[in-house]
Amino acid sequence: MNAPPQLFVRSVPLPDDRDLLAHLPDDAPLAWLHGGSGLVAWGEAARVVLPARTEPGDVQRFTAAARWFAGLEPQVDDQVRRPGSGLMAFGSFAFDPRSDGSTLVVPRVAVGRDRSGTWLTTIGDQPGRHPAELLAPHAPPRPVGPLRWTDGARTAEDWGTQVATAVRRIRGGAYDKVVLARDRYAEAESPIDPRTLLARLAADYPTCYAFTVDGLTGATPELLIRREGEDLTSLVLAGTAPRGGTEVEDRRLGQDLAESAKNAEEHRYAVDSLRDRLAPLCTAFDAPDRPELLRLANVQHLASPVRATLRPGASTLDVVAAMHPTAAVGGTPTEAAVEAIRGLEGMDRGRYAGPVGWIDADGNGEWGIALRCAQLDGPRARLIAGCGIVAGSRPEEEITEADAKFEVMRAALTDGE
Numbered sequence: 001m002n003a004p005p006q007l008f009v010r011s012v013p014l015p016d017d018r019d020l021l022a023h024l025p026d027d028a029p030l031a032w033l034h035g036g037s038g039l040v041a042w043g044e045a046a047r048v049v050l051p052a053r054t055e056p057g058d059v060q061r062f063t064a065a066a067r068w069f070a071g072l073e074p075q076v077d078d079q080v081r082r083p084g085s086g087l088m089a090f091g092s093f094a095f096d097p098r099s100d101g102s103t104l105v106v107p108r109v110a111v112g113r114d115r116s117g118t119w120l121t122t123i124g125d126q127p128g129r130h131p132a133e134l135l136a137p138h139a140p141p142r143p144v145g146p147l148r149w150t151d152g153a154r155t156a157e158d159w160g161t162q163v164a165t166a167v168r169r170i171r172g173g174a175y176d177k178v179v180l181a182r183d184r185y186a187e188a189e190s191p192i193d194p195r196t197l198l199a200r201l202a203a204d205y206p207t208c209y210a211f212t213v214d215g216l217t218g219a220t221p222e223l224l225i226r227r228e229g230e231d232l233t234s235l236v237l238a239g240t241a242p243r244g245g246t247e248v249e250d251r252r253l254g255q256d257l258a259e260s261a262k263n264a265e266e267h268r269y270a271v272d273s274l275r276d277r278l279a280p281l282c283t284a285f286d287a288p289d290r291p292e293l294l295r296l297a298n299v300q301h302l303a304s305p306v307r308a309t310l311r312p313g314a315s316t317l318d319v320v321a322a323m324h325p326t327a328a329v330g331g332t333p334t335e336a337a338v339e340a341i342r343g344l345e346g347m348d349r350g351r352y353a354g355p356v357g358w359i360d361a362d363g364n365g366e367w368g369i370a371l372r373c374a375q376l377d378g379p380r381a382r383l384i385a386g387c388g389i390v391a392g393s394r395p396e397e398e399i400t401e402a403d404a405k406f407e408v409m410r411a412a413l414t415d416g417e
């Protein structure tokens with residue numbers, strides 16, 4: 001880890017109501033968008049990359065990142081003083097401590113917006129200088145063009161066989177729940193512009209969190225944690241049904257989901273594990289007795305909005321470290337589930353299903369679970385989607401559910417839809 005540079009940070013109000021995405025250049029953009037608010041950023045004032053580790057359950061990538069960020073000690077002129085103004089960083093962490101790619105990036109320029117207005121933050125190694133790229137006009141987002149689709153580590157059928165294996169092991173008592181995912185590739189003829197995907201994702205999924213960090217681009221419905229001062233909020237999702245073709249069918253599918261014992265069990269594991277993990281870090285935990293229905297364009301989920309109060313001294317990335325992996329993306333019990341994932345999926349998840357989001361110097365921030373996303377690499381996109389498997393799961397239904405989750409990025413990658 002290099003010694004962090006001396007940074008000069010300035011945040012000023014920006015009288016601007018253009019779409020946040022209109023500010024973003026195509027070169028390594030960073031974004032976190034939620035219903036018209038959020039942060040977009042570009043350039044790199046500082047970065048830390050956390051190496052892969054071999055110890056099971058290792059949280060070193062989170063603690064080392066937190067230490068690095070706390071050690072930046074910039075000179076700050078923050079005339080905005082809102083969550084996200086002043087010094088901030090985007091981050092994205094690998095699902096498995098054994099994978100590479102975890103990082104925090106402090107951008108050179110960020111534009112933020114919340115209910116009270118828009119602001120501009122510049123971060124550089126010299127005081128009072130605005131980076132030249134601020135003034136540069138950006139080329140408009142490029143269409144994706146034709147795509148060639150291929151399977152990743154497993155075909156749908158092979159993956160279904162792994163699901164059946166997991167169900168057998170669950171019935172045999174090896175673990176209670178495991179979330180299994182598979183990957184697919186889309187190859188374009190030229191580099192894919194993340195801004196094109198973000199614009200489509202933000203339009204189609206306004207209640208989700210559209211993000212891009214180091215090419216990992218998606219729209220997740222699942223908020224791991226939002227912190228404002230000492231208040232924490234989280235949205236636990238587990239349990240999924242398709243959307244209906246008609247209003248009546250849609251309502252029936254939603255009602256079946258709400259009444260399904262299999263989905264209630266899957267959901268309960270997720271809420272219980274969150275409560276256990278937050279207990280040492282929080283003074284209050286409030287979850288509804290029954291989950292709500294969250295309707296998205298592609299699927300509907302059982303959702304529990306959770307509130308908690310952070311204990312003094314606990315940091316945001318401590319909370320992220322304690323929460324990851326939730327039962328919604330790992331399983332129950334965690335260690336056995338993560339070990340099963342390594343064996344059954346036959347691939348490296350990378351940063352899929354890991355925490356993605358942003359943090360500011362006061363500890364405010366928003367972290368989602370990187371779902372409904374693709375890792376972009378030039379003209380290639382690697383899509384990953386998965387499903388929670390419990391004793392009552394059926395492989396054919398899980399294949400259909402994973403396809404519904406792939407649909408988010410398939411549509412975002414498809415021009416003219």
Ligand SMILES: C=C(O[C@@H]1C=C(C(=O)O)C=C[C@H]1O)C(=O)O
Binds near residue numbers: 179387
């Ligand atoms: C694992 C994914 O989604 C998770 C699994 C869900 C389920 O199995 O019902 C629902 C929401 C997410 O917590 C994914 O989108 O890839």
